Amino acid sequence: MKRALFIGRFQPFHKGHLYSVNYILKEFEEVVIVVAAAQYSYTLDNPFTAGERIEMIKAGLSDLYDRAYVIPIDNTLSNYEWPRHVLNYTPRVSVVFSNNKLVQILFKTYGLETRGTPVLSGVSGSLVRKLMAEGGEWEVLVPEPTANLIKEFNGVERMKTLWAMRVKMSGERFDE
Amino acid sequence: MKRALFIGRFQPFHKGHLYSVNYILKEFEEVVIVVAAAQYSYTLDNPFTAGERIEMIKAGLSDLYDRAYVIPIDNTLSNYEWPRHVLNYTPRVSVVFSNNKLVQILFKTYGLETRGTPVLSGVSGSLVRKLMAEGGEWEVLVPEPTANLIKEFNGVERMKTLWAMRVKMSGERFDE
Amino acid sequence: MKRALFIGRFQPFHKGHLYSVNYILKEFEEVVIVVAAAQYSYTLDNPFTAGERIEMIKAGLSDLYDRAYVIPIDNTLSNYEWPRHVLNYTPRVSVVFSNNKLVQILFKTYGLETRGTPVLSGVSGSLVRKLMAEGGEWEVLVPEPTANLIKEFNGVERMKTLWAMRVKMSGERFDE
Amino acid sequence: MKRALFIGRFQPFHKGHLYSVNYILKEFEEVVIVVAAAQYSYTLDNPFTAGERIEMIKAGLSDLYDRAYVIPIDNTLSNYEWPRHVLNYTPRVSVVFSNNKLVQILFKTYGLETRGTPVLSGVSGSLVRKLMAEGGEWEVLVPEPTANLIKEFNGVERMKTLWAMRVKMSGERFDE
């Protein structure tokens, strides 16, 4: 079985992610989608819970889903141990797709092949979040079923609150 | 969307689990399969890693997979907080299936409906593990694609070693 | 200010505990009541949450409460570091009351005086829990306001379920 | 029993906090005071340990203490799970008081009523800490018994050291 790993935070899942998955599935039979930083939510960079992100991804993948695993992985304190933590919770793969140089270095120490993912220019998670916060046209950057879920989650309102409060980290600003 | 939660350790995924999933999917559109005690592996009760279990489950579900989420969840120290931890990593559900009375009590404190799962008599995870350890006929209790994966993982040999060493918990017996 | 530390799990708070607090407050102006193993609940040895135990203790102390602190403390993995963890969350004290020899040894390594607590014979947490589980007369061993709270929490029913299931540890027996 | 939750870091407990407690206790019989970020101390934003803060709060509350619980709660990594963590360690409440929009959103997902707390203008924890660090008149912003404790703890000197070193987080700057 030819299977590849694809890592992201998916805050939220957007058309660039879908493009990458399509690309990977041209060569590989299955893709293991790692929902990284899974423990975080209700922050500026991580507004959605892992459960919400998984729901969005399955909806956005549509017919591709039966060739995908979608697995939440918590960040660990140790960068060096993190790839082993990922491998503990994921099916076996032969290639890791990531454009992050550090991710590539870390997985290479395990003898795994790493490759860059082709990117759809003009789409990124931070852009989608910024547009949500500022009342811009974010929907066009996101698969339609995912956009509908974001609305069900009151995601836009949530994003605006987090933006206004500038909640950078978990546990921050809980008082004065 | 009618969606239900189904909780197990799946050590390994067996025909009783498949029977339950089939039962749930007669009434619900989707099922969220929680792979509990996800952080444990290479012990008597939890021989397989979360990644191996997820691979087994997708293989065992076959055509049903496109209506299923398969999500690893670590055990937490607090029973009281555990259901909220589960809900953090899983899509929204309206019903929780479990025959475990404690699981039912804990989820009820969240206002979630809980129901017993119909059970295929004569199949259980502990029986399968025992048969594997003692050289018995465990394959008939497990979906065929799952059985093949267990062999690829050298699962029987691993189970025999753990049985011989009686490795009950993680970190146990690492020396003398 | 003369202040003493008094450590227990208070599963549940009983007349023996109240007797000890009364004894301590004859000599000390204030008592710091440590609710140990605070993270555990819904198990055989720790049926009640820390919040429930704190509510029981304040009710049971009645007029003595204004001379008491009631502070939940999680168990730590390290026995050696545990007393420092306790001291991190508690007001300053000069004496530690405990009949547990290990607790005494551990606190002595900090230079703190330790003393045994006088015990009301015939009352213990394990006895109260056993009576609750077996339908015995547990109420007489517990201050009346505490007994009322236990009933509000459906504590007896919960204790019977845990007893029947033999839930020894958190995260145990979540499936088969 | 009408009971409310009131959340703060109390670094240190000041007259604004006392004002809020008085306000809450006009309507509610009891108040549960959550000492948040309990694990942190000896940093710029969290100079005092949970134990010191609890000692300050009881002293500052004076006669009101017999209607109050004072409970240290660690921050958790997950904002989404944090309210359940709070509820695990606290007596039952019907209302949560907080002026923090995120805290309000998070508790609402539990079906709990949230309300803003009336604020005494011109008093805040960050102002008190700044005055302490810069040699200003911080005592007038703090209840007198609390101010005395801060002096016993050498709090002003500690605050000046942390200010000079700019110790933002735990574990920071332990060497070069």
Add this chain to the structure above:
Amino acid sequence: MKRALFIGRFQPFHKGHLYSVNYILKEFEEVVIVVAAAQYSYTLDNPFTAGERIEMIKAGLSDLYDRAYVIPIDNTLSNYEWPRHVLNYTPRVSVVFSNNKLVQILFKTYGLETRGTPVLSGVSGSLVRKLMAEGGEWEVLVPEPTANLIKEFNGVERMKTLWAMRVKMSGERFDE
């Protein structure tokens, strides 16, 4: 540089351990001694702190110490991730010495060569601890400088207390 890993709990360091180190250093230039279960102490199986064990090992190794690293490693919840955790804190090695079959299996998944350690018959950590607890002649099983340190630590008295109380795990039996 030819370097090997040698894993134990060293509760306490005994002549069997010294025999193994001597054996390893006949073939290897350096040995990395992993003090496993480092976080545990003041229990029946782990009476000594990591710091005490390290002090004992250096004393017991005497002239061999300049070819040894002595490194405390906490147990992790995941057996599968544990070898990577070990490798994170230890210098590079080419061979892992252990007579524990599970340790061998786990390290093999990293592609590391594992070998059994020759054992001095009649010596084991559990025997030394038992003799200490029961007033037997434990000193002959331990290098003399190590035996002296155990006495400085009041190790025999501590072992007797733990034996009498049957303190199996951390955090156990802190009350009734």
Add this chain to the structure above:
Amino acid sequence: MKRALFIGRFQPFHKGHLYSVNYILKEFEEVVIVVAAAQYSYTLDNPFTAGERIEMIKAGLSDLYDRAYVIPIDNTLSNYEWPRHVLNYTPRVSVVFSNNKLVQILFKTYGLETRGTPVLSGVSGSLVRKLMAEGGEWEVLVPEPTANLIKEFNGVERMKTLWAMRVKMSGERFDE
């Protein structure tokens, strides 16, 4: 036995550290070198793993090693509890050497003497890392055997990647 504690992150071990160890060993028989922030690696401030750092330190110490312990210690969330955590994993000492005012305050609460370490001017970990990242002459600031190890670890290339990516914390920037 006169023994002292010396704390650093050793990212990397440089001639200033060696100078301090030499100074300490003029007065003390043994030094306990604590490798702080041990869990971190592959970040801007902590490029090397604990294992790599320990290997560098032993090499850099050369003949002094037989009078030294080199022990990795993870940072803890609580500054107040951190010294006790250090003491849990280290041999007994009478003096703690550190130029960090906070470290001094924290250890003093344990009744331990603290002293400033004499510093070799013009050498610091942050300078060495900056030179490595920018292609400067870092080797002269580091003992020769340590410099050789850094090259074996591809440390310069790693440092340049982290610098270019500005990887401040673990788990950061794993996607977009």
